[in-house]
Amino acid sequence: MERVEFITESPDSGDGVSTKSMMLNMGPQHPATHGVLRIVLHLDGEIVVKAVPYIGYLHRGIEKLCENITYQQCLPYTDRMDYLAAICNNIGFILTVEKLLGIEDEIPERAKVAEVILFELGRIESHMVGIGTHALDLGAMTAFFYCFKERERIYDILELVCGARLTTSYPRVGGLPLDLPEDFEEKIRNFLKIFPETIDEVDKLLTRNKIWVNRTKGVAYISAEDAINLGLSGPNLRGSGVPHDLRKSNPYLDYDKYDFEIPVGTDGDAYSRYLCRMEEMRQSVKIIEQAINNLPDGPYAADLPEIVLPKKELVYTKMESLIRHFVLVYEGLKPPVGEVYHGVENPKGELGYYLVSDGTAKPYRMRVRGPSFVNMQAIAQMVKGAFLADVITAIGSLDIVLGEIDR
Amino acid sequence: MNSSLGGDGFLTTTINYIANWGRKNSLWPMPFGTACCAIEMMGAFASRYDISRFGAEVARFSPRQADLMIVSGTITYKLASVCRRIYDQMPNPKWVIAMGSCTCGGGPFDSYAVVQGIDEFLPVDVYVGGCPPRPEALIDAIMKIQKKIENEGAPII
Amino acid sequence: MSVDSDSVIGSIRSQFESSIYKTYSFRDETTLFVKKESFLKFCRSLKQDFKFTYVIDITAVDYLDIRVPRYEMVYLFHRFGDDYDENIRIRIKVELEDSDITIDSITPIWSGANWLEREVLDMFGIEFRGHPDPRRILMPEDYKPHPLRKDFDVRNRQPSKESFEKELKEGFE
Numbered sequence: 001m002e003r004v005e006f007i008t009e010s011p012d013s014g015d016g017v018s019t020k021s022m023m024l025n026m027g028p029q030h031p032a033t034h035g036v037l038r039i040v041l042h043l044d045g046e047i048v049v050k051a052v053p054y055i056g057y058l059h060r061g062i063e064k065l066c067e068n069i070t071y072q073q074c075l076p077y078t079d080r081m082d083y084l085a086a087i088c089n090n091i092g093f094i095l096t097v098e099k100l101l102g103i104e105d106e107i108p109e110r111a112k113v114a115e116v117i118l119f120e121l122g123r124i125e126s127h128m129v130g131i132g133t134h135a136l137d138l139g140a141m142t143a144f145f146y147c148f149k150e151r152e153r154i155y156d157i158l159e160l161v162c163g164a165r166l167t168t169s170y171p172r173v174g175g176l177p178l179d180l181p182e183d184f185e186e187k188i189r190n191f192l193k194i195f196p197e198t199i200d201e202v203d204k205l206l207t208r209n210k211i212w213v214n215r216t217k218g219v220a221y222i223s224a225e226d227a228i229n230l231g232l233s234g235p236n237l238r239g240s241g242v243p244h245d246l247r248k249s250n251p252y253l254d255y256d257k258y259d260f261e262i263p264v265g266t267d268g269d270a271y272s273r274y275l276c277r278m279e280e281m282r283q284s285v286k287i288i289e290q291a292i293n294n295l296p297d298g299p300y301a302a303d304l305p306e307i308v309l310p311k312k313e314l315v316y317t318k319m320e321s322l323i324r325h326f327v328l329v330y331e332g333l334k335p336p337v338g339e340v341y342h343g344v345e346n347p348k349g350e351l352g353y354y355l356v357s358d359g360t361a362k363p364y365r366m367r368v369r370g371p372s373f374v375n376m377q378a379i380a381q382m383v384k385g386a387f388l389a390d391v392i393t394a395i396g397s398l399d400i401v402l403g404e405i406d407r
Numbered sequence: 408m409n410s411s412l413g414g415d416g417f418l419t420t421t422i423n424y425i426a427n428w429g430r431k432n433s434l435w436p437m438p439f440g441t442a443c444c445a446i447e448m449m450g451a452f453a454s455r456y457d458i459s460r461f462g463a464e465v466a467r468f469s470p471r472q473a474d475l476m477i478v479s480g481t482i483t484y485k486l487a488s489v490c491r492r493i494y495d496q497m498p499n500p501k502w503v504i505a506m507g508s509c510t511c512g513g514g515p516f517d518s519y520a521v522v523q524g525i526d527e528f529l530p531v532d533v534y535v536g537g538c539p540p541r542p543e544a545l546i547d548a549i550m551k552i553q554k555k556i557e558n559e560g561a562p563i564i
Numbered sequence: 565m566s567v568d569s570d571s572v573i574g575s576i577r578s579q580f581e582s583s584i585y586k587t588y589s590f591r592d593e594t595t596l597f598v599k600k601e602s603f604l605k606f607c608r609s610l611k612q613d614f615k616f617t618y619v620i621d622i623t624a625v626d627y628l629d630i631r632v633p634r635y636e637m638v639y640l641f642h643r644f645g646d647d648y649d650e651n652i653r654i655r656i657k658v659e660l661e662d663s664d665i666t667i668d669s670i671t672p673i674w675s676g677a678n679w680l681e682r683e684v685l686d687m688f689g690i691e692f693r694g695h696p697d698p699r700r701i702l703m704p705e706d707y708k709p710h711p712l713r714k715d716f717d718v719r720n721r722q723p724s725k726e727s728f729e730k731e732l733k734e735g736f737e
């Protein structure tokens with residue numbers, strides 16, 4: 001749905017040629033806006049004078065909905081924010097509730113390592129779409145198919161673990177709901193064998209591709225200072241040369257035990273951010289490799305009767321377990337009065353949950369700091385003075401997801 | 408080919424049948440993807456499921472060139488008028504698939520901003536439940552639409 | 565980590581003794597309550613002197629029937645340090661009376677605050693003095709209520725419907 005409107009403006013360019021400034025409405029239904037983003041562009045010929053983004057077309061009221069349900073019930077809503085990496089959102093939420101309950105230290109090692117593996121799979125999953133659709137927008141269709149092929153492989157693993165492809169709703173407060181499936185390890189190892197080849201393939205397709213380089217290099221530039229000031233996070237911040245990653249600076253899930261690097265770009269342009277994402281996937285592979293080698297046996301959920309649901313076998317055979325199950329489902333968990341914020345390094349940037357508890361089973365306030373919401377602000381600055389076609393590059397390189405922007 | 412034509416090189420049919428046959432095997436979808444379901448729709452278009460096996464791979468992002476609208480993802484009131492307008496811009500005959508619980512009936516979002524089912528403002532031909540439905544379900548929906556076209560069709564002029 | 569967060573927060577507290585009237589700590593997260601009058605000055609100094617260059621989040625909480633003052637603005641800031649090796653976070657709160665829900669905008673200091681403040685304006689109806697672009701961000705512009713206030717029912721679809729019908733009639737601008 002594109003509409004063009006002409007506004008006559010004073011032809012004061014000095015050379016006697018009268019010019020018209022044009023207003024172009026891009027979106028909300030436009031294939032390159034990755035959802036329902038609407039940008040109103042003020043153009044002078046091909047040059048963007050001003051870009052005004054309009055959002056909110058997907059505002060579903062998740063924060064308000066979550067105020068009316070119990071903590072466990074909030075989990076499925078977190079999937080539907082950043083649906084490209086639903087599992088990362090889930091884990092972020094679970095970690096926040098665990099922090100609120102003060103039970104971080106009780107989570108068994110097996111659950112933590114499994115969560116790291118899934119988190120990194122989520123990162124790969126998201127970057128695959130991010131790069132694939134970005135390439136598609138710029139006319140490179142093949143890369144999209146290569147990326148989606150890999151995504152399907154990750155879906156298979158997720159499906160094996162939790163039964164759903166996209167909307168996982170997987171771990172629970174206190175650990176995993178079920179033990180990992182038997183062939184989990186084998187599947188992951190298999191994936192680790194195949195996946196690096198795909199990265200190389202995508203790398204070959206794009207990294208030195210002349211069209212790709214020309215369309216991304218030097219485009220949608222943002223300096224480190226501006227990036228910090230605007231509150232960008234994730235690859236968008238690191239692409240500008242700021243080595244900030246919550247996995248390093250605030251190592252949740254024992255990320256400090258893993259050996260990996262934070263790829264940092266130098267130029268702050270779309271190409272830099274693309275390179276960051278590519279390298280991040282390689283680092284994710286490294287993390288998963290270490291994690292799967294150290295996946296310990298043992299319990300998969302914490303031994304906390306008032307928080308973690310009893311095992312299904314026990315529910316069917318023991319009266320106390322049945323009652324406990326009933327009470328926990330019916331009443332929900334009741335964290336102490338207080339408030340916490342916890343941020344995790346989502347594929348798109350810092351995803352933060354801010355929970356205010358009034359001592360009941362429902363969150364008094366749940367606030368989600370979606371990384372894309374804050375990142376999206378940069379668009380106006382990035383495309384100012386650029387060509388119209390570069391707007392597409394800028395949107396793609398920011399790697400936004402509207403579910404998270406609007407919530 | 409020749410043998411099936413009975414040697415004479417022609418076959419008899421009705422205009423309706425041949426038009427419906429053509430329409431059903433070359434559906435041009437207009438993917439109106441807004442949220443999570445759109446990712447599964449992309450999955451259906453991509454390598455593994457490959458919707459082109461059903462003749463429906465020519466995704467048109469301009470409503471004027473499409474005859475099948477796949478509404479996938481949550482539709483909020485703010486977006487509803489856009490959705491309706493895009494539908495109005497599509498030429499006849501046209502069909503609509505409501506993909507995902509959100510489009511069928513609001514899905515998990517019983518909230519102040521979300522339309523509780525797109526049939527509040529659009530005629531829907533096939534509903535696909537699921538949150539999100541798997542790509543197979545979308546393909547099934549397309550086959551249902553094809554059946555519908557085959558059986559009922561639409562006036563030719 | 566070159567500096568630990570306690571010492572930074574300690575020095576903030578000692579410098580702004582008169583403006584900070586309450587501190588609160590829960591699960592290793594410190595919250596400072598700042599007086600509304602000196603909030604802007606406090607923020608300037610936070611950025612310039614204490615190098616909290618990064619704004620993470622801005623939101624609000626509505627304590628209807630629970631607490632007076634009713635609203636609480638919540639700000640979260642981050643400090644990178646010179647070599648990006650620090651991880652110091654601080655939460656600032658400003659309480660707002662129901663009768664006067666305006667506060668100084670911090671967008672002139674951190675441009676990243678722009679949309680975050682607009683979202684609070686949209687969801688809670690809190691007004692930001694000096695905000696460059698005070699419009700609703702998520703809901704349609706002719707939408708009246710503020711959804712995240714506690715006295716708004718989550719299933720109240722009437723206002724959305726009205727604005728939808730109006731738009732349908734008038735066309736998409």
Ligand code: SF4
Pocket residue numbers: 080167442443444445479480481506507508509510514515537538539540
């Ligand atoms: S039905 Fe479920 S998966 Fe589909 S858009 Fe709605 S919430 Fe997302």
